[in-house]
Amino acid sequence: MSKVIAVISGKGGVGKTTTTANLGLGIAMQMKQCVVVDFDIGQRNLDMILGLENRVVYDMVQVMDGEATLEQALIRSKANRNLYFLPASQTKDKSVLDSEKISNLLQELRKKFEYVILDAPAGIESGFEHTIEFADAAIIVVNPEVSSIRDSDRAIGILDSKSQKAKDGHEVEKMLIINRIDPEMVERGEMLEADDILEILGIELLGVVPEDRGVIDASNQGQPIILNEKSDAGKAYKRIAKRICGIKVAVEHPKVRKKGLVGKLKGIFS
Amino acid sequence: MFPWFKKKKSARIAKDRLQIAIMSDRASSDFPFMEELKRDIIEVIKKYKGVSNIEIKKASDKDTEAISIEVELE
Amino acid sequence: MKCRQYNVKVFEVGVEDPESFIEFIEANYILIRNHLLSIKGEKSEKVISYLEDKGLRYVWNMELPLPKRGVEELCLVSPGVEARDESRERMEPEPESVEEGDEEEYGESLEALKIVGRALRSGQYVEHNGDVLSTDRINSGAKIAALGSVVALGKVEGDISSAGECIIITPVKRGNILFHGTKIENEKLIYPLNIIRYRGDKITVEAIDTKQSKRK
Numbered sequence: 001m002s003k004v005i006a007v008i009s010g011k012g013g014v015g016k017t018t019t020t021a022n023l024g025l026g027i028a029m030q031m032k033q034c035v036v037v038d039f040d041i042g043q044r045n046l047d048m049i050l051g052l053e054n055r056v057v058y059d060m061v062q063v064m065d066g067e068a069t070l071e072q073a074l075i076r077s078k079a080n081r082n083l084y085f086l087p088a089s090q091t092k093d094k095s096v097l098d099s100e101k102i103s104n105l106l107q108e109l110r111k112k113f114e115y116v117i118l119d120a121p122a123g124i125e126s127g128f129e130h131t132i133e134f135a136d137a138a139i140i141v142v143n144p145e146v147s148s149i150r151d152s153d154r155a156i157g158i159l160d161s162k163s164q165k166a167k168d169g170h171e172v173e174k175m176l177i178i179n180r181i182d183p184e185m186v187e188r189g190e191m192l193e194a195d196d197i198l199e200i201l202g203i204e205l206l207g208v209v210p211e212d213r214g215v216i217d218a219s220n221q222g223q224p225i226i227l228n229e230k231s232d233a234g235k236a237y238k239r240i241a242k243r244i245c246g247i248k249v250a251v252e253h254p255k256v257r258k259k260g261l262v263g264k265l266k267g268i269f270s
Numbered sequence: 271m272f273p274w275f276k277k278k279k280s281a282r283i284a285k286d287r288l289q290i291a292i293m294s295d296r297a298s299s300d301f302p303f304m305e306e307l308k309r310d311i312i313e314v315i316k317k318y319k320g321v322s323n324i325e326i327k328k329a330s331d332k333d334t335e336a337i338s339i340e341v342e343l344e
Numbered sequence: 345m346k347c348r349q350y351n352v353k354v355f356e357v358g359v360e361d362p363e364s365f366i367e368f369i370e371a372n373y374i375l376i377r378n379h380l381l382s383i384k385g386e387k388s389e390k391v392i393s394y395l396e397d398k399g400l401r402y403v404w405n406m407e408l409p410l411p412k413r414g415v416e417e418l419c420l421v422s423p424g425v426e427a428r429d430e431s432r433e434r435m436e437p438e439p440e441s442v443e444e445g446d447e448e449e450y451g452e453s454l455e456a457l458k459i460v461g462r463a464l465r466s467g468q469y470v471e472h473n474g475d476v477l478s479t480d481r482i483n484s485g486a487k488i489a490a491l492g493s494v495v496a497l498g499k500v501e502g503d504i505s506s507a508g509e510c511i512i513i514t515p516v517k518r519g520n521i522l523f524h525g526t527k528i529e530n531e532k533l534i535y536p537l538n539i540i541r542y543r544g545d546k547i548t549v550e551a552i553d554t555k556q557s558k559r560k
Binding site: 146150151153154156157158160199200202 | 463465466467468481483484485499501
Binding site: 221 | 280281283284287288290291
């Protein structure tokens with residue numbers, strides 16, 4: 001049974017696209033057939049994070065309109081052969097999204113892939129509503145920061161009322177990823193911690209991803225951070241991907257790194 | 271070994287990638303005023319005859335920038 | 345000719361001076377915005393343009409047919425201004441008593457208790473013509489507006505507005521609590537369970553003792 005998972009956040013800039021790319025790759029690394037779909041019509045981003053921007057020929061709107069076949073539009077990842085990617089249209093805008101066409105597209109994708117991950121646009125308007133409409137589950141990405149949490153709360157509220165599953169009387173499975181947590185700030189009491197966020201949002205915790213400067217470096221190169229064995233964020237994404245595939249892995253809360261002598265010296269000179 | 275070299279390199283990579291991506295975005299995008307233009311043209315022609323469809327395409331070549339307009343009358 | 349018949353809620357109010365009237369409407373806007381305002385008193389340009397701006401519907405000095413039942417005496421008060429209905433006598437309850445002596449202040453036509461059994465998320469809004477009981481959180485950006493009392497047992501970070509007998513609430517750090525149009529300072533909500541109500545003409549915050557107490 002295929003699973004369609006929408007990655008949402010409410011607020012923009014919290015790491016939806018990065019999370020989608022890395023989880024897609026992580027699931028592929030678990031030997032599952034996975035496709036990541038960029039639902040941010042008119043603002044194509046997933047291609048750049050995956051380093052596949054120069055391979056884009058056709059996009060999902062062209063597929064939905066019948067101008068191209070799914071096979072023509074799907075792009076296979078260089079990093080892992082189990083991962084495919086369907087780009088967003090860069091020229092159209094969100095008004096072209098149509099529920100029936102989306103439903104048909106997702107049906108086609110379900111036949112080919114075990115996991116279909118949808119990268120939602122930021123905000124709570126029609127683009128977002130179309131992305132969640134036929135999702136089996138949603139991953140909510142939040143930063144430990146007040147406006148992100150409030151916007152996510154709003155998005156969850158809409159998810160619970162507007163998705164097709166909700167309309168049929170079922171509850172959409174909701175999972176939380178807390179992204180960009182800084183354990184030192186949490187320790188100093190300057191940043192909300194996971195428990196505070198869970199109390200407010202009231203949904204299951206899927207995982208916690210620490211702040212990691214390597215993420216920008218990874219985007220620059222088009223190599224998702226999960227490929228970096230040394231990165232804490234990469235390791236967190238790996239664990240989360242395993243959890244999505246049903247493997248029980250304990251949630252690790254990022255801890256403050258104890259600084260060795262070299263670390264302390266670096267701190268003095270930086 | 272020298273960590274700052276690596277950082278400079280990836281920023282450079284990013285810049286190159288972006289330049290290519292943005293140029294290709296600009297080449298394939300419609301003119302920003304496309305929808306308004308369509309509406310205005312339909313308004314004008316409606317004074318004389320009804321319009322059932324209108325298509326505006328880029329018709330540029332390497333020397334000139336042009337658009338072609340096809341109007342289907344009712 | 346197309347015609348329809350339907351009921352509309354009417355809010356009858358007297359206007360003395362334009363400024364205090366506007367202040368009053370502003371403070372109680374959420375509760376009366378879907379009512380037809382039946383205004384008695386001297387017409388003024390200032391008030392009319394305010395009402396037009398706010399999209400409020402009104403008739404002026406018109407004798408509307410009163411229904412046989414369902415006329416509620418409401419006590420919406422604007423900040424700082426007292427406008428109690430003197431024709432009704434209030435029974436002052438004993439300060440130590442736990443049971444309230446007053447009944448039926450709002451007439452029979454108030455709607456039943458609304459129970460909100462789940463967390464209210466940002467952007468969600470509960471408006472009710474009666475009492476509201478909320479058992480779970482009220483998140484920042486969520487709102488409860490009730491014509492009756494509000495009892496909120498979960499953590500409140502959003503807004504609550506009540507025009508009823510009382511608000512019962514745990515300590516609030518972030519939200520806005522309005523009782524009969526008056527904002528209650530969050531610092532005053534010091535007890536584990538606070539009850540906001542009128543004692544005579546003043547709004548008071550008292551503790552609700554959650555332990556069983558035996559009367560002497």
